[in-house]
Amino acid sequence: MKRKIAGEVVCALLVLSMVPVAKVTYESPQEYAMDSEIICISISSGSPDETTAFPYTVVEENEHYVRLLLDNSFTFLKEPGKPLIPTVVKHFELPFGITNVRVNVDVPSYRQHILPKDIVPASNPVPYTLSRNGATGGYTRNEQIYGSSQPYPSRWFSYHAGCGLNDNLQRVTHLTVELYPIRYCPADHTIMVAESAAINISYDEPASPLFTASDTYDLVIISPSMFSAELERLVDHKNAHGVQTLLKTTEEIYAEYDGVDRPEKIKHFIKDAIETWNVTYVLLVGGLKSPFYGNPRDTRNYGSRDWYVPVRYSNLYDIYEDDPVYDPGFLCDLYFSDIYKAGGVFDDWDSNDDGIIGARNRPETPDDTLDLYPDVYMGRLPCRSIREVQSCVDKIITYENTAAGSEWFRRIVAVAGDGLQDQEDLDVQWDVTGLPSGEYTIYAQSRSNITGEWGPVDEVTVTVDPAQESSLHFSEDDHLRIHTYPGPAILEITSPSTGDILGSTDVDFTPPEAYMGFLWANVTYVDGIMHIRGKSYDPRPYGFYTDIKVWIENEEGETVFTQQKKDIRSFCDCEWTTGERPMGGGRAGAFYYMPDTFEKIYLWASNGNFTSQSDVIRTLSEGCGFAFFFGHASPSTMIVNMPGMPGGFSKSAVIGLQPINIGIPVFPMNSIENTDKLPIVAVMGCHNSQFNVTLLNSVLGWNRVWTGFYPTPECWSWWLTKVPRSGAIATIGCTGLGPGSFNQEFVPDTGCWIFPEFFRQYGEEGHHVLGDAHGQSITSYLSTFGQSNMIDVKMVQEFTLFGDPSLKIGGYS
Numbered sequence: 001m002k003r004k005i006a007g008e009v010v011c012a013l014l015v016l017s018m019v020p021v022a023k024v025t026y027e028s029p030q031e032y033a034m035d036s037e038i039i040c041i042s043i044s045s046g047s048p049d050e051t052t053a054f055p056y057t058v059v060e061e062n063e064h065y066v067r068l069l070l071d072n073s074f075t076f077l078k079e080p081g082k083p084l085i086p087t088v089v090k091h092f093e094l095p096f097g098i099t100n101v102r103v104n105v106d107v108p109s110y111r112q113h114i115l116p117k118d119i120v121p122a123s124n125p126v127p128y129t130l131s132r133n134g135a136t137g138g139y140t141r142n143e144q145i146y147g148s149s150q151p152y153p154s155r156w157f158s159y160h161a162g163c164g165l166n167d168n169l170q171r172v173t174h175l176t177v178e179l180y181p182i183r184y185c186p187a188d189h190t191i192m193v194a195e196s197a198a199i200n201i202s203y204d205e206p207a208s209p210l211f212t213a214s215d216t217y218d219l220v221i222i223s224p225s226m227f228s229a230e231l232e233r234l235v236d237h238k239n240a241h242g243v244q245t246l247l248k249t250t251e252e253i254y255a256e257y258d259g260v261d262r263p264e265k266i267k268h269f270i271k272d273a274i275e276t277w278n279v280t281y282v283l284l285v286g287g288l289k290s291p292f293y294g295n296p297r298d299t300r301n302y303g304s305r306d307w308y309v310p311v312r313y314s315n316l317y318d319i320y321e322d323d324p325v326y327d328p329g330f331l332c333d334l335y336f337s338d339i340y341k342a343g344g345v346f347d348d349w350d351s352n353d354d355g356i357i358g359a360r361n362r363p364e365t366p367d368d369t370l371d372l373y374p375d376v377y378m379g380r381l382p383c384r385s386i387r388e389v390q391s392c393v394d395k396i397i398t399y400e401n402t403a404a405g406s407e408w409f410r411r412i413v414a415v416a417g418d419g420l421q422d423q424e425d426l427d428v429q430w431d432v433t434g435l436p437s438g439e440y441t442i443y444a445q446s447r448s449n450i451t452g453e454w455g456p457v458d459e460v461t462v463t464v465d466p467a468q469e470s471s472l473h474f475s476e477d478d479h480l481r482i483h484t485y486p487g488p489a490i491l492e493i494t495s496p497s498t499g500d501i502l503g504s505t506d507v508d509f510t511p512p513e514a515y516m517g518f519l520w521a522n523v524t525y526v527d528g529i530m531h532i533r534g535k536s537y538d539p540r541p542y543g544f545y546t547d548i549k550v551w552i553e554n555e556e557g558e559t560v561f562t563q564q565k566k567d568i569r570s571f572c573d574c575e576w577t578t579g580e581r582p583m584g585g586g587r588a589g590a591f592y593y594m595p596d597t598f599e600k601i602y603l604w605a606s607n608g609n610f611t612s613q614s615d616v617i618r619t620l621s622e623g624c625g626f627a628f629f630f631g632h633a634s635p636s637t638m639i640v641n642m643p644g645m646p647g648g649f650s651k652s653a654v655i656g657l658q659p660i661n662i663g664i665p666v667f668p669m670n671s672i673e674n675t676d677k678l679p680i681v682a683v684m685g686c687h688n689s690q691f692n693v694t695l696l697n698s699v700l701g702w703n704r705v706w707t708g709f710y711p712t713p714e715c716w717s718w719w720l721t722k723v724p725r726s727g728a729i730a731t732i733g734c735t736g737l738g739p740g741s742f743n744q745e746f747v748p749d750t751g752c753w754i755f756p757e758f759f760r761q762y763g764e765e766g767h768h769v770l771g772d773a774h775g776q777s778i779t780s781y782l783s784t785f786g787q788s789n790m791i792d793v794k795m796v797q798e799f800t801l802f803g804d805p806s807l808k809i810g811g812y813s
Contacts (some may be wrong), residue, residue: 056086056182058115059744062425065120067744068182068191074585074747075178078122078789081142083152083184085119090199091783093166094173097210097344098203103177105157106198115189118146125318125750125791126420126516127737128632129325129686130639130708151183151192157199160787163340164373164779167765169280169772173342174373174779175201178786210344213278219245219806220273222253222266223285223389224308230389231285234804237397243806246277250286250309260355262310263302263335264348270376271339271346280376281771281806282336284309285389287382287691291713296692296705300329301357303692308383311692312336312349314358314797315365318737318790328704330736331692332358332797337378337775341371358797361790372787372796374778377771379730379805382691382718391724396804398676399729403811408623408677412591412598414578415616415656416630417605417640420741421649423520423535424569428550430561432502433528437465440560442552446491446536449545449567455489456481458534462496468503472496472523474511478535479647485608486540490644491548493534495523502530515649537570537644541606542581544571572643573742574630575604577684577752585747590628590682590756593763598625605654606643613668616657623677625810627728628755631656633685633738635693635705636712659719660711669720669727678729680770680809681720682758684740684751689717689733689800721802730770730803732758738798739791750795754781762809771805 056070070086077085094101121141145152159177166172177199183192219238221231231247238245248269250262257272259265266284273279286308288294294306297313304310314332335358341347349358351369359365383389403409430442442460447453458481478492494514496502507525514521524531536546545567552561579589580600591600603610603619610616620627631640637658645652655661658668665671683689687706691714697705698712705712714722717731732755740751748756757780761773778796785792 060117061120064117066115066117067120069745070181074743074745075785076122076743077153077178077180078791080122080124081140082122082145083119083186084122085153085180085184086182087786088179088181089784089786090177090179092175092177092201094175094203095205096163096171096173097206098173099206099343100204101161101173101175101342102202103157103159103175104200105177105179106200107156107194108196110192110194112190112192115191118186118189119184125739126741127325127686127739128419128684128751129706129737130632130634130637146186149185149187151185153180153183156180156183156194156197158786158788161342162371162373163342163344164338164371164375165280165377165775166779167776171375174783176783176786177201178788206344211275213275216277217244217246217273217279219243219281219283220270220279221245221247221283221285222250222269222309223247225249225251227285227308227383227386227389230386230393234393234396237400238806241400241808241812260348261302262304263312266310267336267339268346270336274339274376282376282378283804283806284333284336284378284380285383287380287384287718288694289384291384291694293694293696296694296697309380312357315356315362316358316360316790316794316797317362318794319361319363325737327736330798331690331800332735333378333380333800334372334374334778334797337374337376338371339375347371360793370793372778372782372793374775377775377805379771379774379801379803381721381802381804383722384714388722391722395678395725395729396807398725399678400808400811402676404813406623406677409625409810410598411601411622411624412594412626412628413601413603413619413624413679414575414591414628414630415603415610415640416572416574416578416628417610418572418643418645418652419574419631419641421516421520421645422570422573422742423537423644425520426533426536426548426565426568428532428563428565430530430532430552431528432464432530435464435560436554437463437467438555439463440552440554442493442496442532442550444491444493444532444534444548444550446489446538447547448489448538448540448543449547450538450540450543453488455491458491458493460493460496460498462498462500462502464502466504468501470503470505470507470525471501472507472525473500474514474521474523476514476648478644479651482539482646485606485643489536489538489546490646491534491536491546492646493532494521495533496525496530513648515645535570535644536568539606539643541575541602541604542579543606543643545569570644572604572606573740573752574684575606577740577748577756578602578628578630583742583748584745587748587753587756590759593756593760594626595763605640610640610656611654613655613657617668617671620679621673623674624679626759627679627681628759629656629681629683629685630755631685633683633688633716634707634710635687635690635715636660636698636707636710638683638685638688638716659714659716670723672723672726674727675725678727680803681717681728681731682755683717683731683733684738684755686734686738687715687736688738689715689731689735689802691715691718691735691802717802730801730807732774732799732801734798735800736794736798739795749785750791753784754778754795754799757781768809769805770803770807770809771801773809774801774805
């Protein structure tokens with residue numbers, strides 16, 4: 001039988017100034033019976049006086065670009081170097097197994113309007129890596145696109161259909177439709193604005209159910225036979241709590257199932273387990289065979305020879321122009337949980353049959369079309385020995401038997417500071433033309449918008465002399481002026497610097513030592529105008545806006561220039577993400593979503609509660625139910641940067657927690673004395689969960705392991721999880737470069753969105769089984785952002801769980 005869904009969407013008229021936000025009413029399609037012939041949705045303004053459902057605003061980005069903002073939507077098409085286009089993403093749940101899904105968006109008419117400037121290009125994502133090279137971008141333009149009169153995007157919409165579990169753990173077809181109500185013709189500086197649109201969706205239902213599985217097992221554990229004896233204890237424990245569990249060895253799977261390689265054989269077994277026993281959870285137990293050496297990757301697609309349980313590598317390459325920091329493929333356990341694609345068909349992640357699995361943006365390689373929605377909830381214990389298996393089994397059994405009702409479980413801990421130096425450009429412009437030659441002193445001061453108090457005065461002395469060549473430098477020494485937190489508002493003049501000469505020649509460059517300096521630190525003296533730049537920040541919890549004043553005196557002490565600016569934005573993104581205050585786009589920090597019954601403990605740089613990893617060890621030793629770490633990272637460490645990054649990236653960095661320390665204690669994670677009081681740990685950063693490291697390849701730098709030659713026999717997340725009776729009961733982290741950001745409207749995306757979503761799934765949606773909360777975070781992310789942006793696809797692929805997906809969070813009562 002063929003089914004149709006029809007919807008009408010009235011889109012925006014051009015608005016060049018702020019308009020009232022329209023009230024949007026939306027009835028979710030999943031609330032309708034699936035046997036309806038037609039399901040209708042509508043989006044209206046909610047006001048008889050307002051004719052536009054999607055009013056938007058044109059905002060000046062800078063002297064070269066404008067930004068388009070679409071009210072009531074906070075998603076964008078953001079292909080780096082191409083125009084940043086606002087989108088509307090709609091998600092539909094349809095029956096599992098449907099085929100021939102067809103989507104059409106009819107736009108009967110549109111209006112054309114001329115923009116005063118180009119639309120700003122989408123920037124490269126900035127990862128939370130320990131390397132500063134990943135933040136040297138800026139406004140890079142795709143000149144082929146910007147020189148074309150053809151509309152961008154080329155169509156009014158795109159869509160993606162896939163299969164996976166929904167919020168009720170039912171298998172459905174997920175359909176996301178991405179609307180582009182505004183399209184841009186760059187060479188003509190013209191936008192096309194849809195006046196209305198009609199979304200039509202049709203599909204073919206299967207003649208009969210694809211399979212009828214019996215509810216025999218809930219959980220399947222996959223491991224080599226050498227781990228079986230220890231894992232049988234876990235099977236018995238799970239069965240005793242009503243989680244029907246089966247242990248299947250890799251040797252059995254390799255003998256019984258076909259596949260192009262061992263990872264695909266395991267995936268075929270999981271498909272069979274779904275269709276035979278209706279399995280919901282899969283636990284892989286096995287990592288590399290040694291912490292000391294081993295080949296992590298046999299081919300570009302997988303690692304198997306030196307692994308107890310093989311791994312799949314995604315061939316998504318996040319390479320951006322002029323950016324040396326990227327992952328040449330990365331570990332991806334999502335492959336094992338994404339069993340079906342649209343139609344209920346097995347998804348081998350090689351849609352073009354070229355033998356390269358999960359390709360996207362890989363040089364000289366066609367992209368694959370992937371499903372990505374989890375069909376089972378997956379976790380891995382990448383154990384390298386029987387002893388590690390024994391430790392993990394003991395921890396899971398003890399946790400589920402004893403955690404319920406414990407006072408320690410009702411504590412949650414955040415460890416965070418600053419992450420991205422996304423300081424607003426001060427750009428105070430001082431025209432020295434006609435000024436007498438001589439020395440001039442620049443004074444600058446910042447005021448906290450929280451306390452209303454002015455901070456210390458910074459001063460710089462320069463020489464104005466048109467008879468000399470100009471000489472300008474960048475300096476960043478605010479670390480010498482702030483010693484305690486919370487602290488006073490800080491204004492640091494970074495250019496010009498004391499001793500500089502404002503002479504006859506122009507100067508314009510971005511200092512390479514300035515982290516993300518393309519946003520705020522350009523050294524510019526052009527046509528006699530000195531662009532005074534620097535940092536202004538409020539180093540206290542939730543510091544966000546400051547006011548600044550700049551005045552300049554000549555040698556006689558006379559004021560020759562003065563300027564004030566209000567509401568200069570600078571904030572600690574990592575702290576906001578772990579906090580409990582609302583942000584933009586209807587989102588909030590992670591702890592906002594946690595029940596009030598939890599005691600929330602903030603080890604933040606800005607409140608002075610974090611000064612070193614000793615604070616972390618001491619706090620975790622008291623026990624807690626959850627912990628959320630957010631900062632720059634690698635497989636070997638996680639760091640916390642002080643607010644405003646005084647002195648720059650490196651000088652402001654303090655170790656947050658690491659497995660191995662060159663000092664005392666030598667093994668910090670093993671020093672956490674939280675015996676049997678174990679948190680679920682979320683860690684947002686780069687490569688914390690990159691579980692293919694060994695001591696040898698970490699020291700020698702083989703296979704791009706991102707350890708900076710630091711001795712790392714096992715990665716950060718796994719070390720914390722495997723420690724006997726202490727550490728963590730599970731960790732969630734990134735196997736690759738972990739991106740995160742906020743846009744100009746303070747709306748989070750990528751890591752700043754999906755990690756708080758895990759806490760929302762637990763606290764608001766009531767998913768109290770670990771795999772449910774983790775898997776639904778992925779589904780929710782894909783349904784919110786779609787898959788057009790490569791960085792969104794990477795975010796869900798690297799979002800990895802080390803732990804038992806069937807774990808009852810807080811234990812059984």
